[in-house]
Amino acid sequence: MTDPIADYLTRLRNAIKANHRVVEIPASNLKREITRILFEQGYILNYKVVEDGPQGTIKIALKYDPVNKVNSIKKLIRVSKPGLRKYVGYQDIPRVLNGLGIAILSTSSGVMTNKEAAKLKIGGEVLCYVY
Numbered sequence: 001m002t003d004p005i006a007d008y009l010t011r012l013r014n015a016i017k018a019n020h021r022v023v024e025i026p027a028s029n030l031k032r033e034i035t036r037i038l039f040e041q042g043y044i045l046n047y048k049v050v051e052d053g054p055q056g057t058i059k060i061a062l063k064y065d066p067v068n069k070v071n072s073i074k075k076l077i078r079v080s081k082p083g084l085r086k087y088v089g090y091q092d093i094p095r096v097l098n099g100l101g102i103a104i105l106s107t108s109s110g111v112m113t114n115k116e117a118a119k120l121k122i123g124g125e126v127l128c129y130v131y
Contacts, residue, residue, distance in 0.1 A: 002082055004028060005127060009076045015062060016071045027056040033111035034104055034127070035060060041102055041113065043073050043130060077129040079103070089123040101131025 001007055008031050015023035025031060027049055035058055038044045045061040063072045080086040088094065088105075093114045096103050103114035107124030117124060 003078075005030065005034070006078050006081070008034065009078055009128060012060070012062075012073070013076055015060075016073060019064075019069070021062060021064075023060050023062065025058045025060065027058045030106070030111065031058060037102075037104055037111065037113060038073075038130065041130075074131055075101075075129070079126040079128055086126045087123065088126055090118060090121045091123075093118050093123065094126065094129075096129045097131045101129060104128050104130065 004026075008025055011023055011025050032049060035044070035047050038060075039047055043063065045063040047058060047060045050057050050059060064070065065072070093105070094103050096114065104127045105112055105114060105117050105124040106127055107117055107122045109120065109122055111127075112120075112122075
């Protein structure tokens with residue numbers, strides 16, 4: 001696998017389209033941080049890191065609207081790819097859906113949202129958009 005972040009986002013997308021409640025994803029430190037951000041921003045219900053084997057897995061409980069059965073994540077878009085990395089300075093940090101969505105950035109101070117990076121005036125690699 002050449003792009004584990006794209007695989008992570010694709011597994012989430014597929015689970016959402018199939019209306020699954022829980023999805024299991026192979027763990028890594030970057031995937032744990034992205035999952036933590038999704039949980040803090042309210043896009044997923046809960047998550048648990050299971051340490052089994054050399055890598056471990058992340059179990060993510062997806063969040064659905066109880067009335068309409070619609071998931072809280074509408075789109076997951078991979079921005080920076082292994083063939084074409086997308087770096088931005090703090091002045092050029094993108095706003096997703098005019099501030100309604102988030103961009104997840106990998107910075108020198110760790111993985112964070114576009115709003116946190118703009119507040120700290122830190123640029124970095126734009127990993128994905130979530131809305």
